[in-house]
Amino acid sequence: MTASREKKIAYGMLVGPSVLIYASIIIFPIVFSLVAGFTEWSGLGVPEFVGLKNYTRMLSDPVFRLGLRNNLLIVAISVFGQIPFGFALAYIIYRRMVRGHDFFETMIFLPITISAIVVAKLWNQIFSPAGLFTQLMRIIRDDPRFVLSVFEDRTFAIVPILFVILWMYTGIYMVIFLANLQRIDPGVIEAAVIDGAREHQILFRVVLPQMVNIVFTTAVFAIAGSLKSFDLIFAMTGGGPAHYTEVIAIYMYLNTFKYYNYGFGSAVSMMIVFLSLGLITAVQSVFRRLEARYV
Amino acid sequence: MLHKRFLMVFAIVALVGGFVFAGGQSEQPAEDDGVITLQVQHYLDLADNVSASNFQELVDAFHAANPDIRLEFDYLFNEPYHNKLQSSAIAGQLADVMFLWPGKRTGEVTGSGAIKDLRPWIEQMDAEFAPAALAPQGANGEIYELPEQVTATHVMFSNDRLMDELGLEFPQTLEELIAQGEVIREAGYIPIAMDNGDGWQMQSCLLSALVARTGGREWLDAARVGDASFSDPEFVNALRVIKALYDNEMFSPGINQAAYGQALTDFVTENAVYFIDGGWRTANLTGEMTDDQYDYVSYHVFPALPQEPGIPDSTAVVAGTGFGMNADLEGAEADAAWEWIYFFAGPEGSAIKAEQGWLPAVQIPLPEDSPVLTVKLADFLGSTPGGYVIDAVMDAEGMGVLHPLLQEMMFGNVTPQEVGDRYEAWVAANDSSRS
Amino acid sequence: MSKMTLGISRSRDVLAWRIFASVFMVFFTFLTLAPLIWLLYSSFKPHPAIIRNVFALPTQLFVENYTKAWRLGNLGLYTINSVVYTASATVITVFLALGAGYGFGKFGYRISGYLYTFFIMGLLVTAHSVLVPLFILETRLSIDDTRFGVILPYVAFGLPFMVYLATSFIRGIPDSLEEVARIDGAGYLKIFWHVIRPISAPVVATMTIFSFVNNWNEFVFVFVLTSKQSLRSLPVGVNAFAGGMSRDYGLLFAALVIATLPMILFYVFFHEQLKRGFAAGAIKE
Known part of the structure; x- marks a missing residue:
């Protein structure tokens, strides 16, 4: 009796403060957005209830759909690019395959410590029509009007941004994987090496099965982060030219803060939440199956 | 165990520091000595050495002249300023005095009733303002901010030294201009430096001036309310000019991916013969060019088009930004706010700003020692008629439709007629002046 | 053979x-x-030299970019503010999240599942979408324009991911360790402090790095929730150099270096500490 009472008090003291701070800061804004999403409202004046009109308008807007496409590509590069890359890098360092692994670890992590605004400015200084790379190519190809045409291509303008995203955030996944690799009992790997296991056998039979949960965790994080991505792209291209690099968060930002469509913007931000939830649920079911098979 | 102790100390310092600072922010004590304190939201790039120190000089002069008024500033610039203005407007927490735009950029805030109409004070002021500066800003003729300047959004700068070198004269017609392109490119230069990565530059600095020629003020007034259409030749002909320039490689390579400022660099470094931008670039050119360069930079408008039923040889002009006040201010506080608003845009403030290469909205003689380019800009403005700037009269959200369409048109994905049709469709369905 | x-x-x-x-x-x-x-x-080249040739090495060390950026951008004060916000928000977030992680991971209450999901939902919310309501909330509580009002949303927005990391780590700690301590008669809070906290060193290291990086680069909350210049942080200061009509690439680059350097130093210095944290926390069976 006293034990269970003591447990409850301890629980309250451990969990209570987080819940309190989190709830007080997050709940009001979310409920506010959810409700505003059903209205037509400039933020000033009286909101008008319009039901699901904001959502239907959004789904029929080609700009939103282009943004959605780009967002899904970012999700793909995060889940199928950053996670495997991050794991590969962590594994290389963990297995001591290169000399100076400390140095390389720092190099890979470095991009994350730089703010998105700085990264965007740097990349613009390099790949813009007056940038370092463009100038170099003009000399090499002896063509004073050379520019990177990929930035003006409706289908592929997002690709350079995907590349920056891959470069910038892979370090996060490396750190997570490295921390977890170091929890594997070294004896297991030593035993495998003594038994003559090849490197790929160690990787696929010993290490990876222990990482399934971590991969799921990182996938959730990657999805949530990808659909929200804003700072970097806003500073790099602002979604342009001609919406080719638009993402949903920029679409939301412009509608809310530039066009004063507060209600519509709120609906878009709720859409980001719904889309993330959908994707995470899908990923969860995939991993449940994987777990059932391997663990 | 070193790291543990280290982290512990770090934690304690951080916590104590955080709370001491957090607690230390008490409210300003209310002053009871007759001094009126006003909160001012200002749009200023603090990192811009010239404007920032010039503005400080202006504030000091104001405080010296008005010891009974105290101004407290919140400085922001670019998007952050607008985010803050909107958030505080929605929360009902607007500052006493704030920096505003004459047109649509801050139209939702000024139109909401939260900003005071300045006309009662304007009617009583002595100084004479350029007529364009006191154009109505609200639906019923309200003026919410007192403009500090009148701006031409289109100037076609030329580098006369390069033109001599290439044996060129400033072109009289569009055709002549395009014909010069090959000569200029052969020599390794850019014909017309322009950057349109953000989308607004093409509309504000070129399209608006072109529409003033192909349509004119009356036409745009009619199109705005629905008596004319953006599908009309008055609009589409102007789009065709841009398309022709792009297709003939007249603009900077990669114009639609270039950030604002790149074209300026190309002109300053003499890589471009012509440069199209706003009159406000005078201050930058003055700062970045050498004394020799000042002499061979000229101010022109775009050459004549085949048909100019609107205003021939025109640029586009718009009233500038300035300060307005919170509608809640009354009596002495409102008068104090006006003191500042008038000081900033009127003769006293303008005299201080003129040192920096500004052309004020209030009509005062240009100082003797004005920079060379400021004098050239003054001559340009004095002799050039101006049409509307499109984004000053049409909704900002519609500009979010038009700007990408202009880029798509240059890429060859839509025709000029389609741009006009699609923009018209948006305006007919959504623009606030059509309803 | x-x-x-x-x-x-x-x-x-x-x-x-x-x-x-x-x-x-x-x-x-x-x-x-x-x-x-x-x-x-x-960053050691003057603006005209940068626009005339972007690759060239500097001919002389133009330190004025730094002194000018430092003074004009008020970067000294902003750096102090950034350190205060980042350090206090990081410590609070990591500590709270670890506690919550223990509660969610080991107590076996049914409410934990709901609360945990509630936190995870927070991962999906963008800062911009809550900006206006958050500002309204803070002005009503009169905590806008204070350091406390800035730190609070930093913590709240940092919690979801940190709770996630902490919970998944603590769940993986073998129950046997905790049971041994319980048999010795230790209470839950004691176990948290003497058993869970030391074992969690690796995840605390990871959490600290993430939290620090995120808080350091956080941008929007500061300028909307504060009006006084004296409360602004480094990213806001640096952004002032990055836009607008005036331009001085020399100043911009110097400001970018100033903003980036502390994070790199933080990582290089703490990297070793964090490494040792990893090693100390490895579970030896």
């Missing part, structure tokens, strides 16, 4: 992996270092 071939193929195998690994690492390092080195040396 068979042992021999096995040894050779294994060493060849290892060699191939090593070559692949080295190429991969060198490529990545180049991508990261080249722009940073360029940024660093360009």
Whole structure:
């Protein structure tokens, strides 16, 4: 009796403060957005209830759909690019395959410590029509009007941004994987090496099965982060030219803060939440199956 | 165990520091000595050495002249300023005095009733303002901010030294201009430096001036309310000019991916013969060019088009930004706010700003020692008629439709007629002046 | 015989992996270092020299960019503010999240599942979408324009991911360790402090890095929730150099270096500490 009472008090003291701070800061804004999403409202004046009109308008807007496409590509590069890359890098360092692994670890992590605004400015200084790379190519190809045409291509303008995203955030996944690799009992790997296991056998039979949960965790994080991505792209291209690099968060930002469509913007931000939830649920079911098979 | 102790100390310092600072922010004590304190939201790039120190000089002069008024500033610039203005407007927490735009950029805030109409004070002021500066800003003729300047959004700068070198004269017609392109490119230069990565530059600095020629003020007034259409030749002909320039490689390579400022660099470094931008670039050119360069930079408008039923040889002009006040201010506080608003845009403030290469909205003689380019800009403005700037009269959200369409048109994905049709469709369905 | 071939193929195998690994690492390092080195040396060139030739090395060390950026951008004060916000928000977030992680991971209450999901939902919310309501909330509570009002949303927005990391780590700690302590008669809070906290060192290290990086680069909350210049942080200060009509690439680059350097130093210095944290926390069975 006293034990269970003591447990409850301890629980309250451990969990209570987080819940309190989190709830007080997050709940009001979310409920506010959810409700505003059903209205037509400039933020000033009286909101008008319009039901699901904001959502239907959004789904029929080609700009939103282009943004959605780009967002899904970012999700793909995060889940199928950053996670495997991050794991590969962590594994290389963990297995001591290169000399100076400390140095390389720092190099890979470095991009994350730089703010998105700085990264965007740097990349613009390099790949813009007056940038370092463009100038170099003009000399090499002896063509004073050379520019990177990929930035003006409706289908592929997002690709350079995907590349920056891959470069910038892979370090996060490396750190997570490295921390977890170091929890594997070294004896297991030593035993495998003594038994003559090849490197790929160690990787696929010993290490990876222990990482399934971590991969799921990182996938959730990657999805949530990808659909929200804003700072970097806003500073790099602002979604342009001609919406080719638009993402949903920029679409939301412009509608809310530039066009004063507060209600519509709120609906878009709720859409980001719904889309993330959908994707995470899908990923969860995939991993449940994987777990059932391997663990 | 070193790291543990280290982290512990770090934690304690951080916590104590955080709370001491957090607690230390008490409210300003209310002053009871007759001094009126006003909160001012200002749009200023603090990192811009010239404007920032010039503005400080202006504030000091104001405080010296008005010891009974105290101004407290919140400085922001670019998007952050607008985010803050909107958030505080929605929360009902607007500052006493704030920096505003004459047109649509801050139209939702000024139109909401939260900003005071300045006309009662304007009617009583002595100084004479350029007529364009006191154009109505609200639906019923309200003026919410007192403009500090009148701006031409289109100037076609030329580098006369390069033109001599290439044996060129400033072109009289569009055709002549395009014909010069090959000569200029052969020599390794850019014909017309322009950057349109953000989308607004093409509309504000070129399209608006072109529409003033192909349509004119009356036409745009009619199109705005629905008596004319953006599908009309008055609009589409102007789009065709841009398309022709792009297709003939007249603009900077990669114009639609270039950030604002790149074209300026190309002109300053003499890589471009012509440069199209706003009159406000005078201050930058003055700062970045050498004394020799000042002499061979000229101010022109775009050459004549085949048909100019609107205003021939025109640029586009718009009233500038300035300060307005919170509608809640009354009596002495409102008068104090006006003191500042008038000081900033009127003769006293303008005299201080003129040192920096500004052309004020209030009509005062240009100082003797004005920079060379400021004098050239003054001559340009004095002799050039101006049409509307499109984004000053049409909704900002519609500009979010038009700007990408202009880029798509240059890429060859839509025709000029389609741009006009699609923009018209948006305006007919959504623009606030059509309803 | 068979042992021999096995040894050779294994060493060849290892060699191939090593070559692949080295190429991969060198490529990545180049991508990261080249722009940073360029940024660093360009920051010592005056603006006209930068726009005239973007590659050229500086002919003299133009330190004025730094002194001017520091003074004009008020970067001294902003750096102090950034350190205060980042450090206090990081410590509070990590500590709270670890506690919550223990509660969610080991107590077995049914409410934990709901609360946990509630936190995870927070991962999906963008800062911009809550900006206006958050500002309204803070003005009503009169905590806008205070350091406390800035730190609070930093913590709230940091919690979801930190709770996630802490919970998944603590769940993986064998129950046996906790049971031993319980048999010795220790209470839950005591177990948290003396058993869970030390074992969680690796995850605390990871959490600290993430939290620190996120808080350091946080941008929107500060300028909307504060009006006083004295409360603004470094990213807001740096952004002032990055836009607008005026331009001075020398100043911008110097400001970028100033904003980036503390994070790099933080990582380089704490890297070792955090490493040792990893090692100390490894569970030996």
